Amino acid sequence: MKEMIIWPTYIDSKRTKNEGRKVSKEFAVQSPKLKDIADKINKMGLEYSIENKKSYPREPWEICGYIKVKIEKNASKLQILKEVCKSMK
Template identity: 50%
Template sequence: MKDETKTIIWPAYIDSTKSKSEGRKIPKKQAVNSPKLREITQAAKKLRLNPSVEKYKSYPPSWWEGSGRIIIDRNMSKQEVLIKLSNLINGSRKDK
């Protein structure tokens, strides 16, 4: 049975180097250039989404990449979560 309170986040969802057909789910202008699991996890923690990392999973359309995934608590729409994660990652990269 599917858990409606959890959401899976694959790095491809917010990766600006991916096309929509390759899995990107947000506009390219809001996406992140090659996001890392660690960055997504840190952003999810800041948003209090209780992230759980599965680093040995592969995004099915690009199974050979072994990108890993993050499972988070869902308290808003998936689109909202992806944009907020992306904004936090972009913001933290500009601070460096």
């Protein structure tokens, strides 16, 4: 098992790739909330923990939090993000 971090910015359709979005616009969701992301990860059956009082490194002034997810060693981080996005639309 390995861990991956999911910042809401990674799947936010309002963000550009340069601002930290990891998925394409077609998969991205508008203003994703940490709780909503956690709900989707839970439905996927993955172990996770939420860190609420953390700020995205590119925006240290904005406290948005992140989710730490345990995934299989051979799992694709991008695929996990896309699955989260699909279930949020």
